[in-house]
Amino acid sequence: MxxxxxxxxxxxxxxxxxxxxxxxxxxxxxxxxxxxxxxxxxxxxxxxxxxxxxxxxxxxxxxxxxxAGSRAHHDHLICNSCGSFIEAVEPEIEKLQIRLAARHGFKPSSHKLEIYGICSRCSGK
Amino acid sequence: MxxxxxxxxxxxxxxxxxxxxxxxxxxxxxxxxxxxxxxxxxxxxxxxxxxxxxxxxxxxxxxxxxxAGSRAHHDHLICNSCGSFIEAVEPEIEKLQIRLAARHGFKPSSHKLEIYGICSRCSGK
DNA sequence: TGGCATATGATAACGATTATCATTATCCCA
DNA sequence: TGGGATAATGATAATCGTTATCATATGCCA
The missing domain is CATH 1.10.10.10 (Winged helix-like DNA-binding domain superfamily/Winged helix DNA-binding domain)
Structure with missing residues (x-):
């Protein structure tokens, strides 16, 4: 380094x-x-x-x-208004992704979930 | 048009x-x-x-x-080996995404879920 | 200290996308 | 039907993020 x-x-x-x-x-x-x-x-x-x-x-x-490294996997909520990124985790989603991949004979190695919308700060205005 | x-x-x-x-x-x-x-x-x-x-x-x-239009929303399984895209749906994931967003006071308008890995065709070889 | 591998900075090159602009097609109404 | 406004098109320059190149600098070990 x-x-x-x-x-x-x-x-x-x-x-x-x-x-x-x-x-x-x-x-x-x-x-x-x-x-x-x-x-x-x-x-x-x-x-x-x-x-x-x-x-x-x-x-x-x-x-x-x-x-990365010491941080856990997380998904992103991305605000279409102010562009801010919010980190979020939903363990159930992680499990379902594995199931979804398995159903298609797919071996998942990583995934990316992004939800676009309006954050609480922007919608409050 | x-x-x-x-x-x-x-x-x-x-x-x-x-x-x-x-x-x-x-x-x-x-x-x-x-x-x-x-x-x-x-x-x-x-x-x-x-x-x-x-x-x-x-x-x-x-x-x-x-x-788009007549087609339903779907997520993507993307093969890191051959680059192919597989379309997949898991209704439970859709619901959980709404819940996840709501938990953060976020109003979702769209989302993107991509799972990267190896497809069945490539892993079978 | 000398020598070699690696890191660095400047900059050119690159690929995807967007902007510009002159030309062409399309539409609409008299 | 004609003609003019409007939108669409093609060629190409410009832009932007990213990568490659190359000469120089730095660090490290013998």
Missing amino acids: SVRREAILEVLTSGPGHLSAQEIHRAAQERLPRIGIATVYRALKFLCACGKAAEFIPADGVARYEP | SVRREAILEVLTSGPGHLSAQEIHRAAQERLPRIGIATVYRALKFLCACGKAAEFIPADGVARYEP
Whole structure:
């Protein structure tokens, strides 16, 4: 783990989560002003490969990153109004996914559940 | 509905489904050799807007399109080996998603469930 | 200290998608 | 039916996120 990769992991764990590569780059530049965007992408790929970070790609097609490893799997509630991401877990859904996959002779390795809608903050306004 | 948009909808309904814009472009060119890629993108956006097609974006970030309207919602099992898409439904999951959203004060409007793994054809080999 | 593998930054390249703009087809009403 | 407004189209440039390239810098071990 180089200094930059440590810094990028630190950005992931200390930040609000669900950051894009560009946002991570900007945040990292506050500590390491000369860090390049390519290094950020390389670091993110590295961190995902060794299980310290996780990538997911929502409906806008832009990859987001979050710290992983010590964190449990979770799904995302994504607000169409303010763009915020809420993490949520429903263990029953996890079980049903396995059953659904099995019914089709499919061996699941990972899954992604995203629910789009309006968050409580936006609907309250 | 112009001639090209009809043709593109026809490609969607007659094809194997889950096609990318480029694949749709190639298929449409068999009937309309002079059709441009921009027209394909415009037609797809139009068809999605009027509910005749649906777009979804899997983990590779490349949008896929399928006919919609008369078709029920379904989730996707995506094979990491051969890239095939299997459509599947689990009504219980649909209900649980609503419950999960409600628990967070979230008003769901749509959702996306993708399960990645190995399909029966690939694991059988 | 020397040497080699790895990491880095700048930047070019790439692929998907969108915007632009001139041209063409389509529609609608007189 | 004609003609003009409107929408659709095709070619292509632009954009954006991401990856590849390559020369340089850094770290590490002998």
